[in-house]
Amino acid sequence: xxxxxxxxxxxxxxxxxxxxxxxxxxxxxxxxxxxxxxxxxxxxxxxxxxxxxxxxxxxxxxxxxxxxxxxxxxxxxxxxxxxxxxxxxxxxxxxxxxxxxxxxxxxxxxxxxxxxxxxxxxxxxxxxxxxxxxxxxxxxxxxxxxxxxxxxxxxxxxxxxxxxxxxxx
Amino acid sequence: xxxxxxxxxxxxxxxxxxxxxxxxxxxxxxxxxxxxxxxxxxxxxxxxxxxxxxxxxxxxxxxxxxxxxxxxxxxxxxxxxxxxxxxxxxxxxxxxxxxxxxxxxxxxxxxxxxxxxxxxxxxxxxxxxxxxxxxxxxxxxxxxxxxxxxxxxxxxxxxxxxxxxxxxxxxxxxxxxxxxxxxxxxxxxxxxxxxxxxxxxxxxxxxxxxxxxxxxxxxxxxxxxxxxxxxxxxxxxxxxxxx
Numbered sequence: 001x002x003x004x005x006x007x008x009x010x011x012x013x014x015x016x017x018x019x020x021x022x023x024x025x026x027x028x029x030x031x032x033x034x035x036x037x038x039x040x041x042x043x044x045x046x047x048x049x050x051x052x053x054x055x056x057x058x059x060x061x062x063x064x065x066x067x068x069x070x071x072x073x074x075x076x077x078x079x080x081x082x083x084x085x086x087x088x089x090x091x092x093x094x095x096x097x098x099x100x101x102x103x104x105x106x107x108x109x110x111x112x113x114x115x116x117x118x119x120x121x122x123x124x125x126x127x128x129x130x131x132x133x134x135x136x137x138x139x140x141x142x143x144x145x146x147x148x149x150x151x152x153x154x155x156x157x158x159x160x161x162x163x164x165x166x167x168x169x
Numbered sequence: 170x171x172x173x174x175x176x177x178x179x180x181x182x183x184x185x186x187x188x189x190x191x192x193x194x195x196x197x198x199x200x201x202x203x204x205x206x207x208x209x210x211x212x213x214x215x216x217x218x219x220x221x222x223x224x225x226x227x228x229x230x231x232x233x234x235x236x237x238x239x240x241x242x243x244x245x246x247x248x249x250x251x252x253x254x255x256x257x258x259x260x261x262x263x264x265x266x267x268x269x270x271x272x273x274x275x276x277x278x279x280x281x282x283x284x285x286x287x288x289x290x291x292x293x294x295x296x297x298x299x300x301x302x303x304x305x306x307x308x309x310x311x312x313x314x315x316x317x318x319x320x321x322x323x324x325x326x327x328x329x330x331x332x333x334x335x336x337x338x339x340x341x342x343x344x345x346x347x348x349x350x351x352x353x354x355x356x357x358x359x360x361x362x363x364x365x366x367x368x369x370x371x372x373x374x375x376x377x378x379x380x381x382x383x384x385x386x387x388x389x390x391x392x393x394x395x396x397x398x399x400x401x402x403x404x405x406x407x408x409x410x411x412x
Contacts (some may be wrong), residue, residue: 005179027178034181050303054313057205061349064231065358090364094223121267122221122364128245128271128278129219133365 064098067091071099074106078154085155086134095153115147188227202352208374209346210401211360212383213282217367217410218279224359224368225265231347238333239263241284241342241359248410249276256410281345281404281411282368284359285310285344286392287332289399291333293323302341308373308401309346317341328393329400346348346370373401 027049046052068091072079075092082088093099095118101108116138138147147153172180175224206387220243228234228241228285243264247257260269264280271278287310294302294310301316302323317340324332324341347357351370360368371380383389383405390407404411 021201030178034183044300047306048303049300051313051316052299054315055305055313055348057313057315058311058345058348059202059352063350063353063355064333065227065350065361067350067355067361074373087364091361093227094362094364121223122219124267124270126220126268126270126278128247128268128280133219139335149377 062100064100066094066098066100066103068093070103081152082154085157087154087156115153116142116144119147119151119153199300204306206374207350207351207372208401209308210282210287210371210373210380210391210403211346211357212369212371212380212403212405214271214367214369214405215266215279215281216406217365218243218280218282219365219367220264220268222264222267222371223362223364224282225263227362231350232345235336237262238336238342240267240331240342241282243268244270244281244283245278245282246408246410247271247274247276247278248408252276253410265408270289277408279408282394283329283331284402285346286398286400286402289401291398292326292328292396293383296322296326298322305348309348309351310343311340311345311348312343314338314340317399323381328371328396358362371403398404 002129029104041051041053043052047055047097053154068079071092095113096110102110120138122136123136123138129135142149190201220310222243224241225239225243228239229236232240234240241263242260244258244260245264245360247259249257259268268280287308289308291304291310294304297303298320299316301313301318302310303313304310319334319340321334321341324334332341332343334340347359350357350361353385356362356370357368360370367378372378373380380403384403387405388407389403389405391403392407392411393400
């Protein structure tokens with residue numbers, strides 16, 4: 001090596017290699033960025049490490065139980081009778097089942113309920129139930145006669161007037 | 170219009186990202202519902218529960234829960250005087266069709282409805298490896314069905330046993346606190362159908378919600394408080410034998 005060769009060496013003589021290398025990195029990053037933009041949902045990370053759009057998708061699921069407010073729009077007479085009795089806080093669909101379809105289209109009529117099955121779900125005597133809750137041994141009490149023969153389900157009077165009305169008809 | 174190769178290389182990824190945004194669209198937000206104005210929970214009033222199973226049936230109908238799986242269920246405890254720490258607990262078919270009659274016996278009976286506690290610091294959301302389950306800004310623990318892989322880490326992590334793998338979808342399913350109802354101004358299916366009012370949806374951010382007065386004046390407990398999950402299902406008069 002001639003003396004002084006090192007001092008005059010052009011460090012950037014082959015810099016073109018570096019630029020090509022850097023360009024590869026830039027292209028790789030752009031490809032990564034493009035793929036990431038494509039596969040990561042737009043709302044991911046909006047509120048946290050999850051897809052925020054999932055919240056609105058879950059909120060858009062269909063409702064089966066219309067809610068007692070929807071029932072009371074049309075059935076105000078029954079709601080009135082119910083509000084005076086012991087079943088005031090039992091909502092309509094707790095017995096009648098899901099009625100969204102009926103609320104949307106009143107020609108779809110709900111199925112008739114069987115009070116021999118329905119009432120005992122709550123009122124069958126059991127030592128496990130709170131003592132203050134009205135309970136009855138249905139077999140001894142009714143012997144298979146449907147409860148609504150004597151009791152009015154919407155306002156089960158406790159003074160015997162419902163039973164008397166039942167006897168009369 | 171002349172575009173050289175270099176320009177195309179720059180434009181293609183940008184166009185792909187832009188197109189993805191167009192496809193995604195703006196997420197539809199429920200009218201009049203502001204997530205930031207709510208912090209949902211539930212109050213379960215143990216002395217009011219009669220074990221009729223109405224909540225379990227209502228939940229299964231409302232949320233199409235497969236038979237044999239439960240987003241909510243009811244347990245019946247039987248605690249005898251001599252055996253406080255070892256109660257007899259039954260939950261036949263989740264209490265869906267009620268319970269066998271209990272004869273007058275020693276000790277006490279009571280019902281404990283159970284469901285997702287919608288924990289503020291939930292262990293289940295922390296273990297999800299893909300960000301498929303999360304606590305929403307209004308305090309409801311949800312599962313993104315499009316992201317869930319069904320790895321069941323969260324099923325193991327839940328201290329309350331409130332998650333299951335859906336037998337057909339093969340992804341995790343759980344109580345959503347009827348998110349599709351509460352965001353429309355309705356209450357949950359279980360609370361709507363509870364005949365005694367033992368279950369009540371509560372909004373802790375609503376200053377007019379009666380829960381605030383209730384919490385001040387009643388003995389209220391959450392399940393497994395020692396795990397510091399920030400559970401938001403409040404049990405009134407919960408017996409010490411319940412775990």
